[in-house]
Amino acid sequence: MELSELNLQPRFARILERCVPFVITYPANHPALDLSPFGVTVAPEHRFTATRLDSRDAVDGLHHLDAVTFGDQDMLMPRWVLFDCGEFPGLVFGFGIQARDLPDYARAAYHVADRDDAFVPLSMWVAIRNAEEGAWFGHNLSSANVLLKGDHALSGLALLTKALGVKCTRCTKQYGATQWDSSSIGLHLRLGDMELLSAYTPAHTHPETLSYRIDVDDERLVASLLDDWTSPDQDGELIVDSTDGAAIRSLHDEIEAGKRFAMYRAERREGGQRLHLHRG
Numbered sequence: 001m002e003l004s005e006l007n008l009q010p011r012f013a014r015i016l017e018r019c020v021p022f023v024i025t026y027p028a029n030h031p032a033l034d035l036s037p038f039g040v041t042v043a044p045e046h047r048f049t050a051t052r053l054d055s056r057d058a059v060d061g062l063h064h065l066d067a068v069t070f071g072d073q074d075m076l077m078p079r080w081v082l083f084d085c086g087e088f089p090g091l092v093f094g095f096g097i098q099a100r101d102l103p104d105y106a107r108a109a110y111h112v113a114d115r116d117d118a119f120v121p122l123s124m125w126v127a128i129r130n131a132e133e134g135a136w137f138g139h140n141l142s143s144a145n146v147l148l149k150g151d152h153a154l155s156g157l158a159l160l161t162k163a164l165g166v167k168c169t170r171c172t173k174q175y176g177a178t179q180w181d182s183s184s185i186g187l188h189l190r191l192g193d194m195e196l197l198s199a200y201t202p203a204h205t206h207p208e209t210l211s212y213r214i215d216v217d218d219e220r221l222v223a224s225l226l227d228d229w230t231s232p233d234q235d236g237e238l239i240v241d242s243t244d245g246a247a248i249r250s251l252h253d254e255i256e257a258g259k260r261f262a263m264y265r266a267e268r269r270e271g272g273q274r275l276h277l278h279r280g
Contacts, residue, residue: 001218002039007227011155018154019095019122021164022046024058024087033091037167038222046096046119050087057112061121062092064110069142077140086126086139093165094124095157103152106144122148123157125165134172138162141184156225159187163221166191177204177211180242181273186266190224190231192217193262195280199240199252208248212263232265236276243272 003016021042023035027049035042048055059082066077086092099107100116112118126140143158166174174191178184188194194212201209223229238261240247255261260280267274 001222003222003225004039006222006225008225009156009227009229012160012225015095015154015157015160016040018101019097019157020046022048022058022094022096022119022121023168024048024050024055024062024092025090026051026088029089029091032170034168034170037164038218040164042168050083057115057118058096058121059087061096061110061112061119062094062124065121065124065142065144066140068109068144068147082126085128090126090128090136090139091165091169092124092126093168094121094161095154096121096123103149105149106147106152109147122154123161125162127165127169127171129169130173130175132173134170136166136169136171136174138166138174138176141187158184159190160225162187163191163225166216167218167221172216174214174216175212176214177201177209179206179209180240180248180275181208183268183273185263185273185275186268188212188214189264189266192220193264195260195262196251196255196277199248199255208245210263234265234276236263236265237279238277240275240277241272242275 021040023042048058050059062082063079096119099112099118099120102120107113110120112120123143124140125138127136128139129136141158141162143161145153145157148154192214194214197211197213199210200207201211240251261277262280263275263277265276
């Protein structure tokens with residue numbers, strides 16, 4: 001299945017026209033990866049290696065992107081964390097562009113105001129390989145749409161990045177963790193129902209974090225990129241409000257007792273969101 005053969009929504013076609021995909025990982029990992037996910041080939045010059053000095057622009061750009069995305073959420077990544085967990089043993093997949101093609105305010109945020117030739121990563125999905133066969137953990141997803149304005153914004157950039165990043169890993173199970181009030185939940189759900197592994201996770205910096213697993217299917221990965229995609233609108237057997245701490249703890253107790261739940265719909269509301277689940 002190749003994206004060029006599918007009827008994509010115009011916003012995704014626009015990203016593929018304006019940007020190029022990139023990967024950061026240790027080269028010994030390349031044979032285990034799909035470096036042409038759904039026919040979108042990562043060119044050799046955009047297969048960066050974090051141990052090489054000529055990859056520094058791309059690596060530095062990831063940290064500038066992380067700063068504008070998560071700097072105010074107590075989750076900013078130290079450089080060693082990204083290297084130890086993602087850039088070397090795992091994968092960073094994203095889309096980027098030359099600095100000359102960005103507006104001045106974006107170039108300033110990326111510290112490339114005087115570097116027309118610098119490669120600037122506009123999105124990243126950081127994934128860590130699990131010991132379990134075919135399983136990867138999604139560590140970080142972000143896009144420069146928190147920064148870009150007007151015609152420079154790239155609607156759908158994070159979704160396209162994750163869909164192709166998941167395909168690049170060749171994984172059959174994608175694990176992750178996110179906060180109940182995170183706007184990214186709706187994005188994750190477009191790639192598959194999220195089976196909840198925890199609803200309350202004190203091991204995380206933010207205890208009201210859920211951990212999940214998505215069983216990966218190629219058709220589901222690309223379904224929400226297509227022009228005829230529609231989001232689910234049916235109510236769940238169980239509906240949890242992201243601000244209801246008691247309900248979240250109660251749900252976690254049920255999960256620990258052996259009950260299974262899968263989330264399939266996120267309904268954004270002022271001050272939070274309602275999450276729709278069905279019982280497994």
